[in-house]
Amino acid sequence: MRIVIAPDKFAGTLSAVEAAQAVADGWHRTDPSATTELLPLSDGGPGFVEVLHAALGGKVHEAQVTGPLGAPVTAEYLLDAETATAYVESAQACGLHLVPSADRDPGRTTSHGVGELIARAVGAGARTVVVGLGGSSTNDAGAGMLAALGAGPADALSHGGGPLADTPGTLDLEPARRAVEGVRLIAATDVDNPLLGIHGASAVFGPQKGADPDQVQRLDAALTAFADRVDPTGETRATPGAGGAGGLGFGLLLLGGTVESGVRRVLEAVRLADRLTGADLVITGEGSFDSQSLRGKLPHGVASLASEHGVPCVVTAGVVKVGRAEAAAAGITETHALVDSAGSVEAAMSRSAEELRSMAAAVARRWSR
Structure with a gap:
């Protein structure tokens, strides 16, 4: 499989670079043969x-x-x-x-x-x-x-x-x-x-x-x-x-x-559209995936472009406050929250990198099949 990993920062815990690396490390725990292309992103804020x-x-x-x-x-x-x-x-x-x-x-x-x-x-x-x-x-x-x-x-x-x-x-x-x-x-x-x-x-x-x-x-x-x-x-x-x-x-x-x-400026600069060609999956994410995220923030932009290219899009986030129907309408295939796996906001923030690696490994078990 070829996976494009294109997250924003997880505010207060992980930079976009750290988040992308954690997802890649977790995926390779399950599927060492996968090709993971790391593409940390920003919507104009930190990073x-x-x-x-x-x-x-x-x-x-x-x-x-x-x-x-x-x-x-x-x-x-x-x-x-x-x-x-x-x-x-x-x-x-x-x-x-x-x-x-x-x-x-x-x-x-x-x-x-x-x-x-x-x-x-x-x-x-x-x-x-x-x-x-x-x-x-x-x-x-x-x-x-x-x-x-x-x-x-x-x-x-x-x-x-x-x-x-x-x-x-x-x-x-x-x-x-x-x-x-x-x-x-x-x-x-x-x-x-x-x-x-x-x-x-x-x-x-x-x-x-x-x-x-x-x-x-x-x-x-x-x-x-x-x-x-x-x-x-x-x-x-x-x-x-x-x-x-x-x-x-x-x-x-x-x-x-x-x-x-x-x-849009960042996605054009990193040529995400070109990188999606031939990809099996794109993974994006941010600290809190909520209603503001669907008003043009980075995960929405990544998902929209992925949808145009027929590539499934998975969102990983610290907290997910968007329903499945809303997410699907935005071109998002699945959403996953660290809070759900960690058990609390405090736990998710204190060990966010490890939780993100574990989540990516679990996602890989389904998608690699």
């Missing part, structure tokens, strides 16, 4: 640069940038010199994993470091900058990113979403626009949320970053006040994807950027 570097080559550049709480962090961007295209992973500069649980406060985390990475990439010769959105700790509508590129007043924009409720003085975005003049900016995301409202950045993603219901309301009001000043027509704030990464999508749109599917 975006690593995955694209493996697929495209290019050079990874390291930079010290401002982290989400103001302290410096080390981040990377990928530069493909042939196409003058840079790939920036926003989570490396403002990711939730960079903020200790006790300090998580989306009212004060900043996207400033993302702007610094963009500036470094442009300075290195990039004429297209693809910013992967996902896994952020921020809810500042990209204000910190804009400040890093020259928007002002810089101090008022660089301290998170909370202070945006009453930013003093005149907001000047022109220096930031000049900093990326002639550069194509792309927000790579697979969320279609607008900036504001019940489906916006604060309401949907704020609680994941530490906001309680009262703070969600305050943050939405702060982002509304900011948007009223920089987006008077209201058109940009309503664009699907503007709410990605706590509104970082909105900030990129204000600079003339566009929103594209992160999954």
Whole structure:
């Protein structure tokens, strides 16, 4: 058999690379003769640069940038010199994993470091900058990113979403626009949320970053006040994807950027369609396979492409919250949850690699026949 193993990360436990290797190791326990092709993936969140570097080559550049709480962090961007295209992973500069649980406060985390990475990439010769959105700790509508590129007043924009409720003085975005003049900016995301409202950045993603219901309301009001000043027509704030990464999508749109599917860009870069030719099975997965997964996240993208090529698709996940009928409608043949085999969420997370190996071995016993 020939199996393509193409998972996303299992958030909090395994990187996409580690997850793919665990599945391959487990499969070979049962079927040593199988050919397993490892293809770790990302939808724009953590792992975006690593995955694209493996697929495209290019050079990874390291930079010290401002982290989400103001302290410096080390981040990377990928530069493909042939196409003058840079790939920036926003989570490396403002990711939730960079903020200790006790300090998580989306009212004060900043996207400033993302702007610094963009500036470094442009300075290195990039004429297209693809910013992967996902896994952020921020809810500042990209204000910190804009400040890093020259928007002002810089101090008022660089301290998170909370202070945006009453930013003093005149907001000047022109220096930031000049900093990326002639550069194509792309927000790579697979969320279609607008900036504001019940489906916006604060309401949907704020609680994941530490906001309680009262703070969600305050943050939405702060982002509304900011948007009223920089987006008077209201058109940009309503664009699907503007709410990605706590509104970082909105900030990129204000600079003339566009929103594209992160999954589609990655799947095209790794040439998944070509790799599916002649495959007997594709295995994908992520930490939590839920209703959001069916709205264009990575397993859905892999399953859709597999279905087009007539290849069965199995999803392995930490937790599965999607029914069989819903999964089948998305082109998914089977789903398997580590929680079911491990007995609890805690057990699944504490020994996720071994549980994933055991699950893959069990799947192989059925499919290898």
